[in-house]
Amino acid sequence: MIHITNKKYCCGCSACASICPKHCITMQADDKGFLYPVVNELDCIDCGLCEKVCNELHPFEERTPQKVYAAINKNEQIRMKSSSGGIFYLLAEKIISEGGVVFGARFDEQWQVVIDYAETMEGVKAFMGSKYLQARMDTAYTDAKRFLTEGRKVLFSGTPCQIAGLHHLLQKSYENLLTLDVICHGVPSPLIWKEYLEKFKLRPKGVAGKNTVLSSLNEVPIIMGISFRDKYNGWKKYGFSVHKQLNNKEHVFREPMEKNLYMRLFLNNIILRPSCYKCQSKSGKSNSDISLADYWGIWRISSKMYDNKGTSLVLGNTQKGIDILRGINYKYIETSYADAFRYNPAIEKSCLETAAVEEFWSIYRTNRLNGMTDFLKKYEISFLESTFLKLKSIASRIIEIFYRS
Ligand SMILES: Cc1cc2nc3c(=O)[nH]c(=O)nc-3n(C[C@H](O)[C@H](O)[C@H](O)COP(=O)(O)OP(=O)(O)OC[C@H]3O[C@@H](n4cnc5c(N)ncnc54)[C@H](O)[C@@H]3O)c2cc1C
Ligand code: SF4
Ligand code: SF4
Ligand code: SF4
Numbered sequence: 151m152i153h154i155t156n157k158k159y160c161c162g163c164s165a166c167a168s169i170c171p172k173h174c175i176t177m178q179a180d181d182k183g184f185l186y187p188v189v190n191e192l193d194c195i196d197c198g199l200c201e202k203v204c205n206e207l208h209p210f211e212e213r214t215p216q217k218v219y220a221a222i223n224k225n226e227q228i229r230m231k232s233s234s235g236g237i238f239y240l241l242a243e244k245i246i247s248e249g250g251v252v253f254g255a256r257f258d259e260q261w262q263v264v265i266d267y268a269e270t271m272e273g274v275k276a277f278m279g280s281k282y283l284q285a286r287m288d289t290a291y292t293d294a295k296r297f298l299t300e301g302r303k304v305l306f307s308g309t310p311c312q313i314a315g316l317h318h319l320l321q322k323s324y325e326n327l328l329t330l331d332v333i334c335h336g337v338p339s340p341l342i343w344k345e346y347l348e349k350f351k352l353r354p355k356g357v358a359g360k361n362t363v364l365s366s367l368n369e370v371p372i373i374m375g376i377s378f379r380d381k382y383n384g385w386k387k388y389g390f391s392v393h394k395q396l397n398n399k400e401h402v403f404r405e406p407m408e409k410n411l412y413m414r415l416f417l418n419n420i421i422l423r424p425s426c427y428k429c430q431s432k433s434g435k436s437n438s439d440i441s442l443a444d445y446w447g448i449w450r451i452s453s454k455m456y457d458n459k460g461t462s463l464v465l466g467n468t469q470k471g472i473d474i475l476r477g478i479n480y481k482y483i484e485t486s487y488a489d490a491f492r493y494n495p496a497i498e499k500s501c502l503e504t505a506a507v508e509e510f511w512s513i514y515r516t517n518r519l520n521g522m523t524d525f526l527k528k529y530e531i532s533f534l535e536s537t538f539l540k541l542k543s544i545a546s547r548i549i550e551i552f553y554r555s
Pocket of ligand 3: 162186204
C-alpha cells in the first residue's frame with residue numbers, strides 16, 4: 151500500500167486514490183495545502199494496485215519530441231485570452247467537433263482549480279489560460295476512463311505528472327485518447343493562493359465553473375475573473391489581474407508579474423510543491439502526445455512568428471499527436487529542439503530549491519503572508535548580489551588568465 155515517507159516523491163496526481171478498489175485512499179491537504187494520499191488501513195486489502203500505478207515508483211522513459219513547432223492561433227481574440235499562442239483551444243475545438251470530450255483545468259466556486267471535462271466549446275473556455283496553482287483531480291481520471299470505454303474521443307490536458315498519472319491508471323493505450331501536457335515550471339500551494347485571495351477581501355462565490363451561483367448581495371465585491379497571464383502589457387511582460395464587481399460596476403485590479411506578491415513567490419520557486427524540485431515527468435516522461443509551452447526566445451529565431459501577442463512552443467511527441475496537429479489550421483514554422491530548449495529549460499530541468507523555501511514557510515507559520523514583500527526584497531536582492539558576485543569573480547579570473555599568458 152502507498153505510504154509517503156518523502157514528500158518529494160509524490161506529485162499528488164491521485165492515480166492511487168482513483169484506482170483503489172476499496173476506495174480507501176483519500177487525498178488530504180498537508181500544512182502547506184498540498185494534497186497527499188492517506189490510506190484507511192482497516193479497509194485496505196493489500197492488492198498493491200496503488201503502488202503499481204504510481205508514477206513516482208515507475209516513471210516512464212525519457213523521450214525527445216519528433217517534431218518541434220512555433221505556432222500561432224490565427225484568431226487574435228482567442229490568442230489574447232490564451233497564455234501563449236492559443237493552440238490548446240484549436241486542439242479542443244477539433245475534438246469537440248468530432249463529438250469528443252475535453253478535460254482541462256478550471257476555477258471552482260472558491261477560485262481553487264480542478265480538472266473537469268467539457269462537451270461544448272462554451273465549457274472549454276473555462277480551461278483556457280494558465281492557472282498557477284495545483285489543480286485537484288477529483289473524479290477526472292475515472293470520468294475519462296468511462297468516456298474512453300464508451301468509445302468517445304477524449305482530449306485530456308494537464309501538467310506532465312497528471313498526464314503520466316492518467317497513462318499509469320489506464321494501464322493500456324486507447325486509440326481514442328489524445329493526451330496534452332503543458333511544459334511545467336511547477337505548481338504553487340493552493341493554501342497560499344487561498345490566503346492571497348483573502349487579502350482582496352472579496353467573496354469568492356462568483357463566476358467560475360458550471361455550478362456557479364451568482365450572489366444577490368451587492369455590497370461586497372465579487373470576483374468575476376482572474377488571469378495569471380493578462381496580456382494588457384504584451385505577452386512578454388504579462389501581468390496578474392482580477393476582475394471584480396461591486397454595485398453592478400466592474401473594477402479591474404492589475405499588476406505586472408514582477409510586482410505581484412503571489413507571482414513573485416511563484417516565479418522565484420518559493421511556494422512550489424516539494425515534488426516540483428525533483429520532477430519525475432519532464433523530458434517527455436509524461437508520455438503525452440503533444441506538449442505546449444510559451445516559445446520564449448522566438449523573437450531571436452523568427453521575426454515573422456513574433457508580435458508580442460503570444461507564440462506557442464508545440465512539441466509533437468508521438469505520431470498520433472503530429473497527425474492531429476496536421477489537421478488544425480494555424481500559422482506555424484518548424485524549429486529545432488535545441489532552439490526550444492535553449493529558451494525553455496523547464497522542458498527538462500526541475501526548479502532549484504534554495505534556502506528561501508524553508509525561510510518562507512517558517513515566516514508564514516507565524517506571520518502568514520505579512521512581511522513577505524520585505525522577505526522577497528531581501529531574497530531577490532541577495533539573488534542579484536550573488537549573480538553580480540559570480541560575474542565579478544568570472545571576470546577577475548578571465549583577467550588573471552589573460553595576464554598569466
Ligand atoms: C502550472 C503551469 C506551469 C507552467 N510552466 C511553464 C513554463 O515553465 N514554461 C512554459 O513555456 N510554459 C509553461 N506553462 C504552459 C503555458 O503557460 C501555457 O499553458 C501553454 O503554452 C499553453 O498555452 P495556450 O496558449 O496554447 O493555451 P492556454 O489556453 O493558455 O492553456 C490552457 C491549458 O493549460 C491547462 N492548465 C491551465 N492551468 C492548469 C493547471 N493549474 N493545472 C493543469 N493544467 C492547467 C488547461 O487545462 C489547458 O490545457 C505552464 C502552465 C501551467 C498551468
Ligand atoms: S493496496 Fe489496494 S486496497 Fe490497499 S490502499 Fe492500495 S489500492 Fe487500496
Ligand atoms: S504520485 Fe500519485 S499515485 Fe503516487 S502516491 Fe502520489 S498521488 Fe499517489
Ligand atoms: S513540476 Fe513536475 S511534479 Fe511539479 S506539477 Fe509540474 S509536472 Fe508535476
